[in-house]
Amino acid sequence: MKISCDIDIRHLTRVEGHGNIRIVIEDGRVRKARWEVVETPRFFEAILVGKHYENAPYLCGRICGICSIGHTLASIRAVENGFGITPTLQAQRLRLLLKHMETLQSHILHIYFLAAPDYLGVGSVLPLIQSHPAVVQQALRLKLLANDICDEVGGRRLHPTRTVVGGFTMLPDRYRLGQFRQRLQASLADLGASVDLFATFSIPDFQRQTEFVSLKGDGDYPFIGGDLISTDGVVKEEREYAAMTNEYMADWSTSKLSRLSRKSFAVGALARINNNFAGLLPEARVIAEDFGLRPVTHNPYMNVVAQLVECVQVVLESMQVIDELLAESWQEPRQSVEPREGIGVAAVEVPRGILYHCLHLDSAGRIVKADCVIPTSQNHANILHDIEALALFCADQGKTDKEIELLAEMLVRAYDPCISCSVH
Amino acid sequence: MTKKTFLGVPVARPKVAFFELSSCEGCQLQLLNNEATLLDFLSLVEIVRFREGMKEASDAYEIAFVEGSITRLDEEEQLKRIRSHAAIVVALGSCACFGGVNQLKNRFNDLEWVKKEVYGSFPIDTQEAKPLAAVIKVDLEIYGCPIKKEEVERIVTDLVLGKQIHHPQYPVCMECKARENICLFDLGEPCLGPVTRAGCDAWCPSNRLGCWGCRGPSPEANLAQLQIIMEERGISRERMIDRLECFGGFAGYLAGIKTKEEPR
Numbered sequence: 001m002k003i004s005c006d007i008d009i010r011h012l013t014r015v016e017g018h019g020n021i022r023i024v025i026e027d028g029r030v031r032k033a034r035w036e037v038v039e040t041p042r043f044f045e046a047i048l049v050g051k052h053y054e055n056a057p058y059l060c061g062r063i064c065g066i067c068s069i070g071h072t073l074a075s076i077r078a079v080e081n082g083f084g085i086t087p088t089l090q091a092q093r094l095r096l097l098l099k100h101m102e103t104l105q106s107h108i109l110h111i112y113f114l115a116a117p118d119y120l121g122v123g124s125v126l127p128l129i130q131s132h133p134a135v136v137q138q139a140l141r142l143k144l145l146a147n148d149i150c151d152e153v154g155g156r157r158l159h160p161t162r163t164v165v166g167g168f169t170m171l172p173d174r175y176r177l178g179q180f181r182q183r184l185q186a187s188l189a190d191l192g193a194s195v196d197l198f199a200t201f202s203i204p205d206f207q208r209q210t211e212f213v214s215l216k217g218d219g220d221y222p223f224i225g226g227d228l229i230s231t232d233g234v235v236k237e238e239r240e241y242a243a244m245t246n247e248y249m250a251d252w253s254t255s256k257l258s259r260l261s262r263k264s265f266a267v268g269a270l271a272r273i274n275n276n277f278a279g280l281l282p283e284a285r286v287i288a289e290d291f292g293l294r295p296v297t298h299n300p301y302m303n304v305v306a307q308l309v310e311c312v313q314v315v316l317e318s319m320q321v322i323d324e325l326l327a328e329s330w331q332e333p334r335q336s337v338e339p340r341e342g343i344g345v346a347a348v349e350v351p352r353g354i355l356y357h358c359l360h361l362d363s364a365g366r367i368v369k370a371d372c373v374i375p376t377s378q379n380h381a382n383i384l385h386d387i388e389a390l391a392l393f394c395a396d397q398g399k400t401d402k403e404i405e406l407l408a409e410m411l412v413r414a415y416d417p418c419i420s421c422s423v424h
Numbered sequence: 425m426t427k428k429t430f431l432g433v434p435v436a437r438p439k440v441a442f443f444e445l446s447s448c449e450g451c452q453l454q455l456l457n458n459e460a461t462l463l464d465f466l467s468l469v470e471i472v473r474f475r476e477g478m479k480e481a482s483d484a485y486e487i488a489f490v491e492g493s494i495t496r497l498d499e500e501e502q503l504k505r506i507r508s509h510a511a512i513v514v515a516l517g518s519c520a521c522f523g524g525v526n527q528l529k530n531r532f533n534d535l536e537w538v539k540k541e542v543y544g545s546f547p548i549d550t551q552e553a554k555p556l557a558a559v560i561k562v563d564l565e566i567y568g569c570p571i572k573k574e575e576v577e578r579i580v581t582d583l584v585l586g587k588q589i590h591h592p593q594y595p596v597c598m599e600c601k602a603r604e605n606i607c608l609f610d611l612g613e614p615c616l617g618p619v620t621r622a623g624c625d626a627w628c629p630s631n632r633l634g635c636w637g638c639r640g641p642s643p644e645a646n647l648a649q650l651q652i653i654m655e656e657r658g659i660s661r662e663r664m665i666d667r668l669e670c671f672g673g674f675a676g677y678l679a680g681i682k683t684k685e686e687p688r
Contacts, residue, residue, distance in 0.1 A: 043538050043541075046537075062569065065451070
């Protein structure tokens with residue numbers, strides 16, 4: 001069937017930041033298939049130059065309103081690696097718990113508020129308050145739990161206050177940590193209901209072969225630091241991140257872009273599962289398998305399912321982390337920090353994929369040079385090539401204008417892009 | 425939605441819209457982050473535009489909440505359009521009120537260096553970061569990085585009910601004392617609590633992080649005295665300035681004590 005369409009979406013809705021989709025098909029031939037990033041840059045890497053290291057986590061957290069915890073932790077790790085500081089086991093556990101709860105909060109926000117409305121045929125979560133009250137309530141309960149724990153551990157759910165180089169300014173209340181463990185246990189029922197809900201959704205059947213990049217697990221499912229890996233077989237150390245990201249600019253984007261073995265690659269929940277499937281806990285792995293999510297899955301729409309699987313993973317791991325914390329008495333929250341000249345690199349898995357911060361520090365602890373490579377900036381080129389392939393697929397299948405528009409929007413949303421973060 | 429009443433009188437549900445300029449979009453997300461009262465809050469207003477949360481978009485709104493600062497000409501034009509549609513424009517968060525962290529790039533005397541440091545030779549469009557009030561008339565400012573959702577809900581409720589909106593005149597220090605916190609200066613940390621506008625309930629100092637002044641100066645701020653306190657406590661001028669210049673609220677005071685920086 002010959003089809004024609006002219007889709008021009010300026011500032012795609014239900015994503016963080018500003019991006020445009022343009023698809024033009026004439027008599028079944030794709031004339032144009034574009035993903036454009038038009039976000040205004042904020043120049044964080046220049047802002048950091050000359051600043052004392054204590055500014056870095058405080059400022060970098062403000063790169064992003066959703067994953068501020070991830071940016072804060074990446075910045076702290078970069079400074080600590082630069083100074084040669086090893087965080088205490090207690091600080092590592094608290095940071096992982098905080099990181100996990102940001103992942104849960106962010107994934108639930110995306111799954112329910114940004115992605116699910118497409119599968120339920122509405123424009124936003126607002127009509128669902130009337131039509132699916134139980135679904136909205138379970139989403140709010142999960143998000144509230146994650147945010148409450150972030151408040152307790154990080155001091156604040158957005159732009160955390162207690163997280164500093166060397167550890168924490170304050171420790172959480174042990175009694176409340178115990179209560180959170182019970183709420184995490186109870187949240188598994190809400191996550192089970194979320195899995196049941198997703199089983200009723202029809203995930204678009206679209207594939208495009210690509211490369212997936214993430215942290216490399218060592219029998220575990222990694223979130224903070226360690227080696228880097230791609231599904232095409234590239235393995236690098238954390239400090240070699242630039243050889244993994246290979247940033248460049250193009251005229252269609254104010255965000256920098258990345259490539260590795262092919263013309264683009266993907267990061268995020270799907271990339272993590274594709275690389276570290278064996279590290280998933282059995283309860284999480286079963287859910288992945290039930291949805292047909294096995295390595296290597298090349299359907300980008302499956303990223304939302306991968307996020308759901310990760311929600312279960314982080315809830316189970318968080319319960320374990322709380323058990324470990326409560327099994328020992330509190331140690332000093334913060335260790336002393338001695339600045340020294342050096343280059344610190346941090347790789348952290350944040351909700352949308354692997355995030356790198358690199359800081360060059362002088363002997364007084366001032367920042368000489370800064371580099372932040374954002375998950376969504378690594379995904380932009382992959383999104384563009386997916387849109388091109390989707391346009392060909394739709395032209396071939398003879399989809400209607402409305403269907404193509406919705407599929408294209410859902411495709412970009414599936415990446416859960418954080419566009420203002422990517423431009424920073 | 426059930427009809428809201430206040431003292432038995434039905435309350436109008438104004439049409440509201442949310443917009444974002446250069447920002448992290450965190451202030452808008454803070455509104456979704458109040459899960460316990462979110463549904464109540466949503467019944468108070470009719471949201472007709474919220475790009476980050478909904479597909480539908482309308483220009484028929486009475487109240488516009490604008491997050492972020494201005495860093496490009498298209499943002500100035502967008503802001504003027506918003507002003508022409510809205511009866512009330514609210515600057516949401518420190519970026520909109522003062523330029524926020526974005527204005528830290530203004531501290532260098534060479535904007536071309538700033539561009540080059542991040543983008544190399546790639547041409548990129550930007551200007552000095554400005555608050556909304558530099559381009560349009562702003563009716564109401566909601567301070568904070570991030571905004572405090574309890575405060576926003578109170579302000580929006582007052583706005584909907586037609587009540588006068590008051591910001592505290594006193595500094596964060598008052599709230600911090602009321603919470604019986606250990607003074608951050610006694611812990612050897614710098615803190616802008618003595619000069620920063622209250623309303624956050626001493627959010628950061630209560631978590632043992634000295635205040636960074638995200639809400640700007642309180643009308644009663646005594647900045648000369650702050651400098652003396654910092655000196656007495658042995659806190660360097662550099663650390664004091666790091667905090668005073670972080671969000672742009674103290675720009676007026678800083679202009680008198682600091683010149684633009686030469687990029688290193």
